[in-house]
Amino acid sequence: MKVPLNWLRDYVDLSGIAVPQLVERLTLAGLEVAAVRSVGLPVPEGVRAKASEAGPVWAPEKVVVGRVVKVEKHPNADKLKLVTADYGAGEPKVVVTGAPNVSIGDSGYKVILGLTGTVYWDGHVSPKKLSELKPTKLRGVPSDSMVMSEFELGISEEHEGVIVLGEDEAPAPGTAAADFMGDFVIEIDVLPNMARCLSMIGVAREVAALFGRQLTLPPHTMQAGGPSIEGQVRVEIEDPKLSARYAAALLRGGSVKPAPAWMRQRLTYAGMRPISNLVDVTNYVMLEWGQPLHAFDYDKLVARAGGKAPTITVRPARAGEVMTTLDNVKRELTTDNLVIADGAGPVAIAGVMGGADTEVSAATQNILLESANFHFVSVRRTMKELNLPSEASARFSKGIHPEMVKPAAERAAELMRMHGGATICKGLVDCYPAPLPPQTIALTMAEVRRQLGMDFPIAEATRILRALQFTVEAAGSETLRVTTPPHRIDIQAGSADLIEELARVHGYDRLPATLLADQLPEQHTNRPLEFEERLRDILVNCGLQEVITYALTEPERDAPVGLGEGKYVELLNPISSERRAMRHSVLGGVLEVAIANLRHTDEVRLFEIGSVYLGKEGQKLPDEPRRLALLLTGRSQPEFWGDGAGVTVKSLDFFDIKGVVEALAGELHLAGVTYHTASAAYLHPGRSAYLVIDRSVERSAEQLVINRAVVGAFGQLHPRYADKLGLGGRLVLAGEFDLDAVLAALPPRCPYSPVPRFPPALRDVAVIVDEGVPAERIAAEIRTAGGDLLRDVRLFDLYRGESIPPGKKSLAYALTYQAEDRTLTDNEVDRAHKKIEDRLRQVLQAMIRGKE
């Protein structure tokens, strides 16, 4: 809402209120001032204004009113004219102009003259720039001044003609333009519950309440000199829920011409383009009262009714009904669209746009003026469906009180009489089947205290509510009976709404700040969140960078790495096809991040923890399990000068990602972790693994049932898939893990084991086994056979080649034997070690190196 302050002054006295003070108070009270535009005046100290919008400042002695004495032909140019203007000092100025709205032979009207030194917008360059007027010669005629246009003065983008004012529309020649045309326009972002402030009166009411001033409403009595409207038009409302009220006024004998300059100026400053007196009045009253109006050419309605009095019906459009709107677009309507119709069909789309057929034209004399209330949902839907936003539909779609209908109709009719030469027919046809009753709310000071946490003086509450035009009666010393005024439809939550009015007008700066004294709720841990934060710390400690990627993806890109089953959650209105579905994998996004970063770095270690969204049959909302994705690629050690040149750079490989997984499992104290060759399509079949956790151990009768869960897959990216991603030739390690499964496997406790007090005995064992025997199997067998005395098993060498038969491999383990209660004897260790060697021979057909 753009509010020219000189217009606002019609309704509330602003004297003594500086612009920054006004801006601050309005902003704090919920009318956020987004910008202050200065028209011709210097930007006041303390007000922010976007520099790009700062227009020229009209120097009082340079930008002045001039009276046109005569207009003559330019001696050397057909299109140019010489305007002689009296500017209140010395000899009249002779100024060259090319303005099309100045004609040879004109005189008697007023213009705005810019004298030498005037700063103005120069539109001959792009982008426009501020220039200073200098004396020059135009086709041989010296000219040191200009007849100014709205564009040049920074009023509007209008540069077709110069500003022309009637003799009575501007003060005496020589008067500074800044004195009567200069203004500040504050731009307010009006929130949905403040829709009443989409009007000058609405804003004025707030200013009056905030600064303790009087609100003066404009008069809205019609001086009706014509016959009664009765019998000349009938109005019917089909469904009062869709249209609560419809009023019509009839004016006869008007003539279309420009509206008076003051009205045009106000409309321009408020951001609307002046058109003609009739249309401008409807817009002016809409801006003043917040009630949109529509003018029909009455004679066209009569013609459509076959010469009889027209009947206006507010009703839903019939399916397939067609109407051409003011913008000359033929529109097919549906039953969702509310229309104004006569016997011959729709003449307007209610609250959205009028019809071309009954439009006011230059020849219009008799006007049917509509002032009506339409339900906001209906207007909103139609406005969106037809994509026809306008000042009117914006107001209707936020809701207007039906009480606004009558004063707006009367005010507009009267202005049309005054500025359109029309005669008003007596009375309104006012169809208001079910008046909206005012609400009465009992507001207790105890409730105010309960909500605000402060003692609110009842006198201050009364003052504020009355200033906002609520009717307030005392009902006992601690209770007010408050009745809503006929412009408020946002009071729906009873006293809560009234308390907001009190708080914002009184000022939140005067509200005390206290700390919660209420009972502290029972405290709970949030295990999944704490677990994830722990995981993040572990991974960061492993040298990985956390990333957060879009949850929105496209199934084609996501599916190859998706662990998930189920349907994709797809968007009805995606911003692009690349972001049209919710991901099934976190890794997909991490891969994209890696690819992007590899353009500028050769080492990437990433992780992401996030949700995936798995649609389930028979379930309206998807499951949203949490996942962890890992990605490593590039050099395994950062570059270091001390390593010397020519050192072979080792790439991160499978065992680097496995190291991270093991670190995770270890830090989380996961028990029963095993690794198995994976068969995930996106991973290298020979260089990828499943992480398997023995999740729970249940005792059934006499046997242990181990519930194994595949928690995730990781490994080297399949070369084919890497190729497809443009990562061909690169060793990329990636994996994704189901965090809900890991969380479920977290041990409830992790008991401490005593630090050994007795010395360990160290023995090595090197075994030769078939290639196909997994290392984990050997270690497991060693542990099984080693029993309690075996404290640690560590692989220290893997060897193939000379002295090892083909198809075999040699693995060497360092074994640590230790007891908690004594130093082991050689004998004991030998026996334990032999047991291990025997088991390896027996179960794995292993050869023990150095012993066969």
Add this chain to the structure above:
Amino acid sequence: MSDLASLEQRALGELHACLDEAALRAWNTKYFGDKGEVQLALKGVGKLPPDQRRAYGQQANRVKVALEQAYEETLAKEKQRALERSLTADALDVTLPGRPVPRGRLHASTQTLRLIYGIFADMGFQIYRSREVEDDRTNFELLNMPPHHPARDMWDTFHTTTPGVLLRTHTSPGQIHVMREQAPRPIRVILPGMCYRYEAITPRSEIMFHQVEGLVIGEKVTMADLKGTVQAFARRLFGEGRQVRIRSSYFPFTEPSIEVDVDWPKDDPNADRLTKGTGWLEIMGAGMVHPVVLRNGGYDPAKFSGFAFGMGPERITMLRHAIDDIRLFWANDLRFLRQF
């Protein structure tokens, strides 16, 4: 006796001629080893006639002690010299770069989220998370926004192909979840999580962003408590001296509704750009929980009251580090992420 004197003379002379620790050790072996000269001289006592033994023994002992002492002193001096030599000789150019350690970091948003968690945890707030794909009812209707409510324009919504299912536009549906779970017990939680808006991706707007919502419900919760809580939060996050300004605002699920601004340090060179010249920065929206929402959550508004607030961790991160492009967050360029 004169042998002893000349032995002493000779030994001392050789001792002083030693150039390093190794030479000193050799000297020590020569005189004090098993067959060292001093040892031999001491053993020589036995071969003397008894009347000379006492004097010779005393003299030999004196020489032994003197030489030992001289040796210890010389050795200590030599060690000190050697240390000094090595300290000079082994000096490094300490301005050379260190051996890089692969370093991991948390995403900038996570770091801010943790700050927020920590501050609210100190005030007794627990963390509650809820789903991102929501139904219209929980995201809008139960939050006092029936279909076609004008306030719905405040959130541009991603709808899914399942009617009535959408991507949550804010964390506020979590309020309904937590209330329905907890009613009629008191609540003091924060609800962090990802939200989605149907918007163009520009330096100032994203389709996906975090929000942290707060919700407090009890029998004695007031607007003054809300002011105190956000003031405490703002001062912990932005600095002790920060001023908090409260503006009236509008959200359908709170009544009264407010926006909270903090004053921005004037010595921040970015202050003017960040605050658009006003000196104030909006950090959160808040308000008293609307009676309709309380009722929808299972609380009697006549008995219970509550407040809620919501903020954007990305926005807060942008303010703290004067970041001017929100797209940097999900672009995950390491050159950006490594700065935090």
